[in-house]
């Protein structure tokens with residue numbers, strides 16, 4: 046530590062009063078702080094700004110009968126240094142000898158015998174105390190002139206006042222807080238019928254008089270704006286005061302621009318380090334900013350900025366600027382006074398904790414310290430206490446936690462916390478700007494030794510984890526409304542996988558169940574009945590096509606304890622792993638959004654924009670859920686001719702609004718796994734065994750339900766329609782009990798039997814006219830007979846020895862060409878296999894026989910030896 050704060054700061058005993066200069070206290074009260082009361086201490090802690098120097102020179106010259114403004118008005122915001130300026134005048138004139146060390150006074154002549162009269166509006170009793178004229182005349186020892194007027198509270202007029210001033214000699218009149226007095230007088234007026242106009246009148250008279258009197262000078266102060274706690278009348282009074290004094294005034298601003306830095310240093314530090322150190326530190330920062338180039342704001346790279354650093358030392362000018370410009374714009378903050386007060390606490394805190402840093406930057410401000418925190422929070426609302434505690438500083442705050450978790454530089458320099466703190470400081474202002482950007486954050490945080498790249502990295506961590514941290518178009522700020530993204534992410538963490546599954550189940554259930562019977566999340570075959578309906582079993586996402594072979598074959602083959610009979614009617618739908626992850630993420634988000642939407646208390650903490658955005662996000666996720674679910678359930682599994690078959694349905698077309706069962710059904714129809722139309726010939730070919738002459742209608746239909754690999758019929762009607770057509774055109778016949786129908790329009794009942802044409806024809810003929818035969822009826826076998834008679838080759842029978850490894854050539858070269866021109870050929874194979882080591886049972890039974898069975902071969906002969 047190369048600087049030393051003043052003793053009271055070092056010892057942490059600063060009273061509120063110490064940063065509010067009180068003229069009244071100094072003049073009338075023995076207990077006012079020494080800082081203001083003792084001329085030597087006071088002047089030591091005073092930085093002679095340009096404004097102050099001009100003011101002093103002007104007043105001294107005027108009191109000496111020389112040139113200068115007779116009436117001066119100091120107008121600044123609260124805490125801008127008005128009273129301090131009056132006090133400087135007071136002490137200098139009153140204690141010329143003690144103030145002599147002030148360098149700039151060296152050329153000035155002491156105004157011999159000058160008197161100082163003071164009126165302090167906050168100190169005066171507006172109801173029964175002395176009036177401004179009474180008080181001033183009294184202090185000048187000339188009360189008798191105005192006694193009557195004082196009692197009657199009527200301004201004495203220029204003639205009387207002239208007498209007062211003449212008798213008093215060189216006089217400096219200081220009037221502070223006159224507005225406050227008028228506000229009080231206005232109140233009193235209603236009780237005592239005294240117009241505040243008298244005060245204004247007096248001000249008018251005295252200022253005119255002073256202007257025409259040598260050796261006299263009047264200095265008054267006015268606030269630059271009205272505090273909220275004043276009313277409309279105060280506003281009016283301020284305007285009137287400005288008008289009255291405006292005629293002769295010269296307005297001085299006591300503290301301007303960079304002077305603020307020096308004022309602060311003077312007021313807070315006994316020893317602000319030697320010039321060499323200051324220059325060196327400023328140079329180091331200057332070089333750092335040169336190196337960072339456009340990563341920092343351009344003004345920080347200019348030579349003047351190096352001078353700012355030197356003058357603000359040991360503070361970084363950035364910190365003072367943010368306090369003065371942003372926080373200072375709150376009327377309650379009181380500019381210079383507020384900055385001083387805050388920085389005194391900051392310095393005291395750093396001193397106590399023995400923190401060493403070349404400069405005190407925004408990021409070094411310790412918001413964990415309750416006094417410092419209070420100094421900020423009182424201007425912006427108590428709710429920010431919890432914002433700070435949640436995000437920025439304190440035991441459970443998220444930014445320090447990031448530092449701890451990250452370790453290394455984060456921990457060493459308190460990066461996340463530092464950035465959060467500086468963004469906080471930049472987030473508030475009585476004016477429009479309430480955010481900051483990366484460039485400024487770098488200035489607030491970086492110093493030699495901290496890697497600059499860490500800033501961007503840390504900001505994104507803050508974005509991810511902090512609740513009240515908002516970033517919009519690369520502008521960062523804290524607000525008392527939580528950041529929606531964070532709220533969502535936080536809520537997402539509390540959503541359990543179980544809840545996601547349940548919701549998924551629910552959504553499927555609600556959206557589905559029309560086209561097929563739906564069975565959700567079956568765990569065993571008993572969960573799915575064995576009936577004729579088309580069934581879609583939707584497996585829980587725990588089962589993917591890879592890890593659930595056992596469950597799949599159990600569901601398809603069995604129905605509880607027994608075997609499944611209607612094997613062909615059951616379809617399984619399984620999720621794809623990657624796609625399911627997307628569903629799960631989307632559902633998590635959806636549930637989080639819904640939770641927030643229904644959490645009225647939480648909802649009310651969000652900004653209106655966030656609430657709107659929440660609503661639309663919820664709508665969007667809800668809308669896209671069905672598609673995501675459709676995309677996830679893409680593996681269709683069922684029993685085929687050759688055992689379990691698996692189909693990847695792929696990604697659905699974007700915007701598809703099908704339900705799961707609709708999609709499956711459509712797929713089955715598209716791939717002729719479900720038929721919506723049949724030809725009578727198909728019925729004959731597929732459903733009738735070679736020697737079967739008739740078959741009950743019911744059995745025909747059931748066959749399609751029971752036989753894996755056989756296409757399903759969309760409904761019984763499909764079969765019925767085919768039979769109606771077949772009967773009409775003479776391909777089939779039906780028998781309803783003893784009645785036989787053939788070549789006529791009839792709809793079969795559920796109990797009818799379907800007959801081959803030959804049988805139907807024969808029965809029909811027997812029934813009608815057993816004696817008559819009609820040879821012109823043909824198709825089928827008879828047609829073949831006829832063609833044969835016409836000399837065509839209509840039948841091929843062959844028997845051949847073929848090489849064992851050329852069977853595939855037989856299929857493509859022999860069987861398919863024959864089938865193309867005729868009906869599927871009947872094929873028998875004769876095979877003799879020998880082995881020297883002997884065939885084992887597994888090969889014989891599980892491989893060979895099983896395969897034959899599976900492909901539906903009829904084993905007519907099987908011999909072993």
Ligand SMILES: Nc1ncnc2c1ncn2[C@@H]1O[C@H](COP(=O)(O)OP(=O)(O)O)[C@@H](O)[C@H]1O
Pocket residue numbers: 063064065066067090091092093094097121122123124125126127128129130299300308311312381382385
């Ligand atoms: N030139 C200065 N040198 C040192 N301290 C100053 C100077 N000007 C103002 N101050 C301090 O700033 C604070 C606010 O000034 P003050 O005179 O009380 O403001 P105002 O009267 O305008 O509300 C006080 O603590 C005061 O001592």
Ligand SMILES: [Mg+2]
Pocket residue numbers: 066124127128129
């Ligand atoms: Mg004041």
